[in-house]
Amino acid sequence: xxxxxxxxxxxxxxxxxxxxxxxxxxxxxxxxxxxxxxxxxxxxxxxxxxxxxxxxxxxxxxxxxxxxxxxxxxxxxxxxxxxxxxx
Numbered sequence: 001x002x003x004x005x006x007x008x009x010x011x012x013x014x015x016x017x018x019x020x021x022x023x024x025x026x027x028x029x030x031x032x033x034x035x036x037x038x039x040x041x042x043x044x045x046x047x048x049x050x051x052x053x054x055x056x057x058x059x060x061x062x063x064x065x066x067x068x069x070x071x072x073x074x075x076x077x078x079x080x081x082x083x084x085x086x087x
Contacts, residue, residue, distance in 0.1 A: 010024060011071050013073060023042060025043075026040035
């Protein structure tokens with residue numbers, strides 16, 4: 001997975017179960033390790049879970065599955081609610 005850091009800003013973040021999380025506000029870099037540590041995500045979806053009082057999340061780079069037109073991350077049960085099924 002190779003991309004310019006500036007291309008990440010503003011991308012929407014979704015889980016692999018199609019749950020909208022938010023949009024990328026910033027990138028946290030591990031300078032010593034010369035790698036991206038996490039993505040700072042803001043404009044959070046209020047339906048993803050109990051995030052009262054939080055304005056953003058740090059998404060660890062290790063759970064990112066792919067980056068393209070959107071950022072796709074691994075869905076973690078208990079953190080992100082699954083989408084509601086239509087009846």
